Amino acid sequence: MNSPASASRFLQRWLGAxxxxxxRLAALAELSLSSLDFGAALALESAASQSGNRLPLGRAMRRLRNLLICTIIERDLAGRADLDEVVTAMSRFADFAVQSHLAESMNEMTAAHGVPIGQDSGRPQQMMVLAMGKHGGGELNVSSDIDLIFVYPEDGDTQAGHGQRSLSNHEFFIRLGKKLIAAIAEITEDGFTFRVDMALRPNGKSGPLACSLNxxxxxxxxxxxxxxxxxxVKARAVTGDAADIAALDAIVRPFVFRRYLDFGVIDAIRTMHAQIRAEVNRQERLHPERSHNVKLGRGGIREIEFLAQVFQLIRGGRDPALRExxxxxxxxxLAERELLTADTVERLLEAYTFLRNLEHRLxxxxxxxxxxxxASPEDRQTVARMMGLPDEAALLARLDEQRVFVAAQFDAIFADKADKTGGDQAEPAATMSDPENSEAIAQQLASLGFDRPQEAAARLVATWQAPRLQTLPEASRNRLGALVNTALAQIAAVVRESGVGSQAATLGRLLDFFEAIARRSAYLSLLTEYxxxxxxxxxxxxxxxxxxxxLTQHPILLDELLDDRGRGNxxxxxxxxxxxxxxQLDAAAGDTERQLDILREAHHARLFRLLALDLAGxxxxxxxxxxxSALADLIVAEVVQRAWLTIPKRHREVPRFAVVAYGKLGGKELGYVSDLDVIFLFDDEDQDAPGNYAKLAQRFITWMTTHTPAGILFDIDTALRPDGASGMLVSSIGAFERYQRSSAWIWEHQALTxxxxxxxxAGIGARFEAIREEVLRQDRSAREAELREExxxxxxxxxxxxxxxxxxxxLKHDDGGMIDIEFIVQYLVLRHSFEHPQLTANKGNITLLRMFGELGLIDQALAQGAADAYRLMRKLQHQVRLQGQEQARVDPVLVASHAEVVVRLWRACFG
Structure with missing residues (x-):
């Protein structure tokens, strides 16, 4: 290949004419097309008429189009333009052509019929031209058509003047659309600008050419x-008023992006892909010479697009970034979100670039x-050389390599997992729904190794006869039946391998979960697909x-079990x-309900990841x-910031307001379902400060405790604020300091430890820490007896x-339990911090007990024994809570020796 021109017959003909x-081509080919000014380039083409007259817009635009295509060919094949430059230039030019021709056509239409006016708003109407497909995505081919949809804001009529004929807005915009299509797509002596496809509009080719928002x-x-x-997904407004585009987006977004995780879309795309593949196979059978479809064939461009878009449709409703x-x-x-590995994404991008470059060269x-x-061997050889490869064989080998990788990734997501369950899906559903089959089901469960098979079989039949499941669509019942059938063997294996739990109990929990998600087909799809x-x-x-x-309360957390992504802690x-x-909260600004759900979803997802790590040991x-505790701190900080923005008459942009944690959050000993003990402080002399910060504290509590469809964040306890339940919800830092110095009870100083x-x-936080240090380090030696007594x-x-x-x-309340240890620690901190300031550090009970022993404040062996007891009791308490028990009670034998050590330490401290 001597030059790019010799590879492209189109370029040869264009130059030969x-x-x-x-x-002109040589000059333009020296410039990067990413910065090309299409308006200036069009003006040059328009002025280039041999007659001296300026060319009409249609002719000039077509000539500019041909020049642009030839420049792209020259730059691309010479290695001076990459894929991004090529597709971006074509997309920008398509936008420019649509905008320019629409403006001209609109002027002609309004001159004849007047300006279209909205019947509700009374505003002049503009047409929104939506770019779809690769044009909408900014990745248009060099010889592609453009998929468009025409939308206008409101029905109404044109405001006709003298000599003008009024039209309905609907008729006006249909005529305008036809003029626009003709201006762009009509073939003239200069060719065409773009072929236009309108098949994606509502109701397709049978629908009206232009539709109102309604x-x-x-x-x-x-x-x-x-x-x-x-x-x-790819719809992008090329023209139109910003407010109208926003209104259209508000209509389209909930249709495209569901607010839940929509795994049902996998099957829908699988079906659509199968139809496309069937048509491609039919065409290749009819025309064997036209094989190797790099767009629609196996492992082609469309499969990469489907791979990207399935994640968008599944998750875009919850993650706005994925609406790209x-x-x-x-x-x-997808790599950033760890939905696909970085290596897989790099390979897919490499394949996409290769296939798109090959498509362009074709x-x-x-x-x-x-x-x-x-079909021609000579043309295949030319294409191979355009791709920088020596011959057709090398081209086909490289093509196969890329397509095999893409196909494998596509199959990993879209292969029909239901086929692997074996047998007829309807069979298990029919078997379990018939109480007459209880004995046969029990025998099946016994053969799998279930304990209490009769009980498990009865529960299975009862669940299947529940109204919630009886009224399911048949497809959902069959899918659920197949899942249950698969789960039975897995339950038996998991219990046997782990040596924990009971098959019957685990089946009961799973059936509770299935009942909760039965009407959410997306969750059934997730479990089927993965x-x-x-x-x-x-x-x-x-x-x-x-x-x-x-998990039953928050089935959206199933997503966290898909794989091991983000399992770090x-x-x-x-x-x-x-x-x-x-x-995410920024993206939902102004939508408090959505922000509440975002906070809950993020908290629950992180908590669930920690739970998975916890259960894995x-x-x-x-x-x-x-x-x-760190997670709670993060949530508290975000809620303070976001709730403040909802105060309508806030007197400053950043509140001088702080949340102080007590109890388990204060001691960084938070559990899965702990409430938050907090107080609210402010340091602000503005006259509106007390009222606004009181509102902020109330909203903070509301944001935390309100039950939404996503659940609750935390229960909030503010009883430790100055003067308790009778005191102000929010205190100034000065009032808090005075209270702690002169009015606080001993138990309040205990809590302060x-x-x-x-x-x-942060400034209020630093001042609070200084107050806390001062209060805890008071010399209480003269009042030691009173301190012990209190x-x-x-x-x-x-x-x-x-x-x-x-x-x-x-574990918590009995003699020798955790409360005894906590009170011992609090007493020793209050008693000895005057001589040993290091004891005021918030280091947790176990560390403080060790410090007491090292300082000789208590017997070192007792200190170590109490620390060991506290560690064991927290572990046992955690295990009991994980089993769903409200009260943390255990067999006394498990802790008898440890409790005895704690009692001895208590007597040593208090007599």
Whole structure:
């Protein structure tokens, strides 16, 4: 190949028709097309008439189009332009052509019929031209048609003047659309600008050429089909008023992007792909010479697009970033979101670039809209050389390599998993729904190794006869039946391997879960499409009754079990969560209901990841508590920031307001279902400050405690604020300091030993920590007896409120339990911090006990024994809670020796 011109017959003909074009082409080919000014280029083409008169817009635009195509061919084949430059230039030019011709056509139409006016708003109307497909995604081919949809805002009539004929807006915009199509697509002596395809409009070719916003909304709600969701992902308004475009987006977004995780779309795309493949196979059988369709064939461009867009349709409703229109940018986002591995995405991008470059070279030959290798061996050889390969064999080998990889990735997502379950899906559903089959089911369960097979069989039949399942659509019942059938063997295996739990109990938990999700076909689709997720569900609910309940309440968390992405538990993941959460909340600004759900979903997802690590034995109780406390801190900080923005008459943009944590959050010992003990402080002299911060505190509590479809965040307890329930909800930092110095009870100073600044204004936080240090370091040696007496009295009150009469040991409240240890630590901190300031550090009970022993404040062996007891009791308490038990009571034998050590330490401290 001597030059790019010799490879493209279209370029040869274009240059041969007018040798003067060579100079213009050479000059333009030296410039990057990403910065080409199409307006200036069009003006040059318009002025280039041999008659001296300016060319009409249609002729000039077609000539500019041909020049652009030839320049792209020259630059691309010479290695001076990459794929991005090529597709971006074509997309920008298509936008420019549509905008220019629409403006001219609109002027002609309004001159004849007047300006269209909206019947409701009274505003002049503009047509929105929506670019679809690769044009909408900014990735248009060099010889592609453009898919357009015409939308106008409102019905009404044109405001006709003298000599003008009024039209309805509907008729006006249909005529305008026809003029626009003709201006762009009509073939003249200069060729055409773009072929135009309008088949994606509502009702396709049988629908009106232009639709109002109301017509689009009615159509998408009533008739919109799954494949149209796929098409509308790329819809982009090229023209129109910004407010009208926003109104259209508000209509289209909920149709395309569901608010839940929509795994049902996998099957819809699978079906659509099968239809496309069947047609391609038919065409290749009829025309063997036109084989190797790089767009629609196996492992082709369309499969890469489907791979990217399935994740958009599944998750785009919850993650606005995934609403990106570009296939390449979407693929990169999938790597960032860890939905596909970075290596897989790089390979897919490499394949996409190769296939798109090959597609362009097929089109460079004749400026033809083709996607198949040419029949002629000579042309195949030319295409191979355009691709930088020596011959056709090398081209086919490289093509096969890329397509095999793409096909494998496509199959990993879209292969029909239902085929692997074996047998007829309807069979298990029919068997379980018939109570006469109980004995046969019990025998099947016994053969699998189930304990209590009769009980499990009865539960299975009862669940299947429940009204919630009886009224399911047949397809859902069959899918659910197949899942249950698959789960039975997995339950038996999981219980046998783990040595934990019971098959009958685990089956009961799983059936509760299935009942909860039965009407959400997306969740059934997820478990069907990703069979390993069902096994992970079974392992989790077998290990923990609390986990089973939590997953049943929040089935959206199934997504967290899809794979091991994001399973880290360090600061980096928390920082990534903070960044992602902030971005999602920013995107939902002004929609408080959505922001409440975003907070809950993010919290539950992170909590669930920690739960998975916990059940896998990868987290100690202490490390888990650290992670849960850090997560709560993050949520508290975001809620303060976002709730403040909802105060209508806030007197400053950033509140001088802080949240102080007490109790388990203060001590960084938070559990899965702990409430938050907090107080609210402010430092602001503005006259509106007390009222606004009181509103902020109330909204903070509302944001945390309100039950939404996504659940709840935390219960909030503010009883530790100055003067308790009778005190102000929010205190100034000065009032808090005065109260702590002169009015606070001993038990309030006890609580202060586990308090810390949690979120909000860092200056207030620093001042609170200084106040806390001062109060805790008071010299209490002269009042030691009074201090002991007050601590003992408070302990007795708590003991009397929780009498132990069950015969089992209450890990928290019984003598020798966790409360005793916490009170001992609090007493020793208050008593000795004056001489040993290091004791005021919020380091947790176990570390403080060790410090007391090292300082000689208590017997070192007793200190170590009490620390060991606290560690064991927290672990046992955690295990009991994971099994879903409200009261943390255990067999006394498990803790007898440890409780005895704690009692001895208590007597040593208090007599």
């Amino acid at each position: 007018d040798p003067a074009r060579a100079g 017509m689009v909304e009615d159509y998408l709600i009533v008739q919109g089909r799954e494949w149209e969701r796929y098409a509308w 229109r570009s296939t390449r940018k979407t693929l990169r986002l 089109q460079y030959l004749e400026d033809a809209q083709t996607h198949t290798l040419p 069979p390993h997720t069902l096994e992970r569900v079974i392992r989790m609910i077998n290990a923990s009754g609390w986990a089973a309940t939590f 360090g600061a980096d993941e928390l920082a990534a969560l903070a960044s992602s959460l902030a971005a 990868e987290l100690s109780v202490e490390r888990l508590a650290d992670h849960l 586990r308090a810390r600044f949690c979120a909000g204004d 601590v003992v009295k408070m302990r007795k009150r708590m003991h009397d409120a929780h009498p132990g009469n069950s015969g089992r040991f209450d």
